[in-house]
Amino acid sequence: MQPKTVLITGSSSGIGRATADAFLDEGWEVYATARNPADVETLGERGCSIATLDVTEDDDVERVxxxxxDEQGRIDCLVNNAGYAQFGPIEDVPADAVHRQFDVNVYGPHRLTxxxxxxxxxxxxxxxxxxSSxxxxxxxxxxxxxxxxxxxxEAMTDALRAEVDEYGVDAVLIEPGPVETAFTDRAADELEGVERSGAYESFYEVFEDTQAIGGGGPGAVPPERVAEDIVDAASSTKPAxxxxxxxxxxxxxxxxxVPDAARDRLFSLLDRLR
Ligand SMILES: NC(=O)c1ccc[n+]([C@@H]2O[C@H](COP(=O)([O-])OP(=O)(O)OC[C@H]3O[C@@H](n4cnc5c(N)ncnc54)[C@H](OP(=O)(O)O)[C@@H]3O)[C@@H](O)[C@H]2O)c1
Structure with a gap:
């Protein structure tokens, strides 16, 4: 029987890389993609097909x-994993950084879908x-x-799920908390591009230690744990x-x-406790 085929974005590290490994272990035909193909060479050596794919490039998406x-005649699963975090108070993040964030995290999955x-x-x-997250x-x-x-x-996936149900296609949201990956390093790099107004210095103190938000903090799980849930969702006839x-x-x-007012009070309490 022909193995099932999966296309994964952002396979150069973290969850994407672990997911490629996990699908391979289950006998899938894996297309591990990355912006820089050198970053997925070792996955190629393990048996993945590798390809260059920047999710912001329409031509890359179409080509892959x-x-x-052409090669397999089928794509059984698409894993829209590529993504990063643009942190920073709303006032301080320039519009072009917001655009880049949505280009990768939202328009990217939309292009591939x-x-x-x-x-x-x-x-x-x-x-x-x-x-998602x-x-x-x-x-x-x-x-x-x-x-x-x-x-x-999340909103687009909820709408999609109802739209494609009649065609036998499933749409699943994976929502990790902190995961031990390079996510926090990239987030720290992106934060450097933010234009500090001087009004929100207390937030930067938290974000300068982005480990508290991303991978290195308490309660973080290894990327293999997320990969397991992704493979389960792809293998299930009726995934959650x-x-x-x-x-x-x-x-x-x-x-x-939690009611908005209570949640707002909690955030302000956490800010005072620091
Ligand atoms: N780590 C966490 O705490 C956490 C928690 C919840 C959700 N998530 C989500 O999990 C997903 C994977 O993140 P991760 O934790 O595994 O972090 P990661 O190790 O930094 O991996 C992110 C991946 O996305 C790729 N990427 C970024 N921009 C891209 C683009 N334009 N085109 C193609 N690929 C691009 C990166 O490729 P390059 O190497 O080329 O940059 C990298 O392979 C993200 O969607 C993230 O939002 C992470």
Whole structure:
């Protein structure tokens, strides 16, 4: 029997790399993609097909999807994993940084989804797994732009799920809390591009130690743990629509049901306690 085929974005590190490994272990045909193909060479040596794919480039998306369909005749699963965090208070983040954030985290998955869907609809089969975050369920001060991108991804995935249900296609949101990856380093780099107004220095003190928000903090899970849930979702005939990953994620998403006023008070209390 022909193995199932998966296309993964952002496979150079972290969750994307672990996900490529996990699908390989399950016998899938894996297309591990990255902006720089040198970053996925070792995955190639392990048996993945590798390809250059920047999710902000329409031509890359079209070329890679066409190649997989030529070589395999099928794409059973798309994992929209590529993403990063643009932190910073709303006032301080310039519009072009907001645009870049949405280009990668929201328009990227949208480009890939549009590219694979005609094929999945024709086969009446397929799973689109979108790697969101707890930040897609709960917005926090200093994280408005990143949370906004993940909220948008969540909304589009919810709409998509209902649209493609009649074609046998599933759409799943993976919602990790902190994961031990390079995420926090990239977030720290992006924060350097923010134009500090001087009005929000207390936030920068927190974000200068972005380990508190991303991978190195308490309750963080290894990327392999997230990969496991992604492979499960792709392999299930009826996957859950949302999968919070890790205890911290399962508890944090409940914050969504706390009344706004209480949540605002909690954030202001946390700020005073620092
Ligand atoms: N780590 C966490 O705490 C955490 C928590 C919740 C959700 N997430 C989500 O998990 C996903 C993966 O992040 P990670 O934690 O594994 O971090 P990571 O190790 O930094 O990996 C991010 C991946 O995204 C890729 N990427 C960034 N911009 C891209 C673009 N324009 N085109 C293609 N690929 C691009 C990176 O490639 P380059 O190497 O080329 O930059 C890298 O492979 C992200 O969507 C993130 O929002 C992470």
């Amino acid at each position: 999807v066409d190649r997989i369909l 549009r590219a694979v869907l005609p094929h999945m609809r024709r086969r009446r089969e397929g799973t689109i797994v979108n790697v 707890v930040a897609g369920r709960l917005a926090f001060p200093g994280g408005g732009v990143y949370c906004g991108s993940k909220f948008a991804l 629509s949302r999968v919070p990953v890790g205890t911290l994620a399962r508890v944090s998403v409940l914050g969504r049901f």
